[in-house]
Amino acid sequence: MPELPILSVTAISKHYGKLCAVNQVSFQLGSGFHALLGPNGAGKSTLFQLLTGLFAPDQGDIHLNSISIRQHLPQALAQMGVVFQQPALDLDLSVQTNLDFYGRLHGMSKADIRTRSAHVLTQLEIADLAPTPCRNLSGGNRRKVELARALLTEPKLLLMDEATVGLDPASRATLLAYVHRLCREQGLCVLWATHLMDEAEQADQVLVMHKGKLLAQDTPIALMTQTHTTSLLEAFFQLSGESHVETTPTQL
Ligand SMILES: Nc1ncnc2c1ncn2[C@@H]1O[C@H](COP(=O)(O)OP(=O)(O)OP(=O)(O)O)[C@@H](O)[C@H]1O
Numbered sequence: 001m002p003e004l005p006i007l008s009v010t011a012i013s014k015h016y017g018k019l020c021a022v023n024q025v026s027f028q029l030g031s032g033f034h035a036l037l038g039p040n041g042a043g044k045s046t047l048f049q050l051l052t053g054l055f056a057p058d059q060g061d062i063h064l065n066s067i068s069i070r071q072h073l074p075q076a077l078a079q080m081g082v083v084f085q086q087p088a089l090d091l092d093l094s095v096q097t098n099l100d101f102y103g104r105l106h107g108m109s110k111a112d113i114r115t116r117s118a119h120v121l122t123q124l125e126i127a128d129l130a131p132t133p134c135r136n137l138s139g140g141n142r143r144k145v146e147l148a149r150a151l152l153t154e155p156k157l158l159l160m161d162e163a164t165v166g167l168d169p170a171s172r173a174t175l176l177a178y179v180h181r182l183c184r185e186q187g188l189c190v191l192w193a194t195h196l197m198d199e200a201e202q203a204d205q206v207l208v209m210h211k212g213k214l215l216a217q218d219t220p221i222a223l224m225t226q227t228h229t230t231s232l233l234e235a236f237f238q239l240s241g242e243s244h245v246e247t248t249p250t251q252l
Pocket residue numbers: 016019021038039040041042043044045046047195
């Protein structure tokens with residue numbers, strides 16, 4: 001029997017005035033690492049804002065494990081962890097206090113928060129930083145703390161919006177490897193927005209977004225085969241009809 005989707009998005013649209021930032025987008029995701037690939041302005045962040053209920057779509061609906069985000073937002077959010085593009089830690093508080101605050105907001109008991117934080121901080125190799133004020137952390141470690149916080153409630157869906165922006169190559173690789181491991185070992189469903197080719201190339205599936213539309217959803221290899229290209233970058237330009245003269249070979 002086919003696996004039920006964890007995330008199901010049906011014909012959602014979002015306008016800012018006359019601009020259609022998300023245009024009739026539909027897709028379904030099961031467990032695994034899914035890259036949402038698109039250049040600046042493609043609509044990735046707007047899609048994330050719709051998925052997290054920050055805005056309601058003008059039309060369409062989103063279901064997380066069959067729960068409608070429109071009708072039952074708190075229940076849907078309880079199954080979701082999010083790392084937004086903009087850092088969102090309280091820098092004056094310690095790592096542990098940031099996690100405590102988030103856990104309490106989600107109705108976790110103090111004991112559960114402590115057990116779970118110790119687990120995720122250890123997995124991310126930053127357990128020793130628990131008492132440290134977030135202001136004193138490097139950019140890479142701040143992102144790890146945001147990821148730890150997103151994972152505190154054991155979500156089924158993890159949304160990562162350009163989560164590696166500003167990180168050095170080693171920190172970026174550690175974060176990516178850890179999230180891939182969570183997909184493999186715990187069946188997590190990850191939607192990872194990026195415009196970096198190497199991040200998308202490692203995904204189980206790539207969702208190609210351009211000017212508000214979802215152009216394709218498939219494995220990196222299948223996208224290259226369908227477009228008769230030998231790289232994901234070329235496949236993107238084939239699918240979008242854009243020219244890539246002005247771009248670097250590693251990102252859109
Ligand atoms: N609050 C807003 N008001 C008006 N227009 C907006 C708003 N937010 C985004 N837009 C526009 O909607 C379109 C999609 O933007 P969005 O930020 O979703 O794209 P993105 O793919 O996340 O880009 P980036 O990688 O630069 O974050 C862009 O044309 C952007 O200028």
